[in-house]
């Protein structure tokens with residue numbers, strides 16, 4: 517578990533700020549009564565989170581992942597076994613039950629997931645087991661460190677753990693690599709650079725496991741990076757205490773470099789929890805564990821994405837995809853029927869039939885970064901059409917069925 521890092525240079529005042537945009541677009545809020553670092557998600561923001569999470573799930577489902585679910589608290593014993601209690605006890609929110617037992621809110625999900633794997637013996641034929649779980653985690657960050665969605669006390673990891681044999685690591689890494697490329701590619705943020713976060717041979721005391729296993733694991737990661745022919749940088753000493761990592765670095769529209777996704781190879785937790793499979797010879801074989809969150813946390817990813825697109829989300833991701841604007845009162849009935857048809861056609865649409873001028877309605881909708889406006893006045897009512905205006909300007913007047921078809925195609929292709 518690594519604290520999120522970024523290499524963000526000092527922001528310029530003209531740069532988009534996700535906190536301001538989040539407020540203007542009504543995506544999330546904070547409350548003094550709930551506490552700092554604990555974002556509350558509005559209906560629009562929740563939609564956005566779910567759409568992103570569904571996209572990651574779609575990519576995982578195709579590759580054999582299954583969803584699991586876990587409680588948000590655990591007995592202290594789980595983290596003592598995993599080794600996290602020692603390392604992270606100061607970051608934990610702790611709870612004492614009425615019977616005096618000590619529990620903690622989960623700061624990560626891996627230890628819980630090991631116990632799902634450990635529920636029964638596995639044949640090598642049943643591996644890999646791939647568990648996906650988007651769920652909130654809690655860390656008691658110092659209040660001075662909290663910052664919008666970039667650093668919070670409650671955050672949602674789009675987490676997954678693969679339990680597999682050493683011989684399956686490479687194939688599983690490549691699958692996750694494809695998911696990362698496909699996911700970030702949709703936002704024009706394909707990772708260009710990979711950091712090979714390896715152990716520091718000068719400080720073996722910082723890591724668990726013997727030298728041979730580390731060299732084996734790092735060899736696999738280096739092979740994968742070589743095969744993929746990407747720019748790599750060596751991060752000696754950047755490994756987790758339990759295993760080496762591939763850190764994906766992507767550039768946003770402002771030219772800032774972010775660490776966006778990580779794949780970790782873990783030889784330690786399977787050891788501590790005694791996770792095995794029965795191999796071809798009928799013997800117990802130690803398995804390995806791969807940790808991979810695609811967005812990292814939905815909160816942090818959104819802090820990057822909101823600024824990357826300046827609040828103007830692609831159509832498929834926009835909480836409101838279209839707004840119908842009536843020119844005057846007498847077009848209100850027709851505008852309502854246009855709205856109903858859009859919704860029927862699977863487009864997330866709203867209606868502005870207020871008494872404001874058309875110019876003001878357009879300005880307001882554009883301020884909210886709504887991708888498409890459908891303007892209806894005398895001509896549109898007469899012709900049974902709507903005049904479509906996108907972010908790039910006026911597209912033209914079309915029958916509604918054509919507009920819906922165009923929008924649906926764009927949504928389907930995630931353009």
Ligand SMILES: [Zn+2]
Nearest residue numbers: 625626677807
């Ligand atoms: Zn994990």
